[in-house]
Amino acid sequence: MARILLTEDDDSVRGFVARALAHVGHDVVEAEDGGMALERLAEDGPFDLLLSDIRMPVMDGIALALSVGASHPGLPIVLMTGFADQRERASGLETIVYDVISKPFTLADLVAKVEDALTGKPVEIVPLSRTALG
Template structure:
């Protein structure tokens, strides 16, 4: 299973999402904002398969976090979530960096499916690169 970095400032959403991902066997490192998530990425040497972040957060928002993570650890797949339409539009400017934006509110099944899809896309991309470069 995957190692996931979760950045979400709302405690109830953070707990809900963390439990959902752990149900699927993922290891989840939970943070309360983008600044703490950036620190966690550094502490773990970027050894995450997926960054799952809210967009609108204090300290460092999900857009700034995504830019930072993508620059430092380009192999981490990024999946964002938001309940604000204007924030979703901001994220779509990052199409090359962000796998998808999950609209809130979402169900347990929704978030589990979106994470599975993002991780599956990551594996397909790795296989394609391996074939292309003979690794």
């Protein structure tokens, strides 16, 4: 399967995500913040995917994505966030960020998003219908 660099400052979330991805066969290398992720990328690479939280100390996921996008332009990046305002910060980064997954997410949602990013499947944009808008 794939080598995934997981960057998440919350120990419990990082542990859950790492176990879930390892359970489906991925090799997961963990980092607690963006600065540590850059070190891991340089020392432990190459990686097939960067999966990172947006809101973190030291270096957040947006700054990490910008740095990784410049230094490793072919590396797919998926960001995670539990904050709507943080998701908005990722807009405009479509050329370097594959997608943003909102927390809380299910194991199935996470695995599907990772698989989509690894295979290069385009992000499905579902248009809102008038009935959905009310």
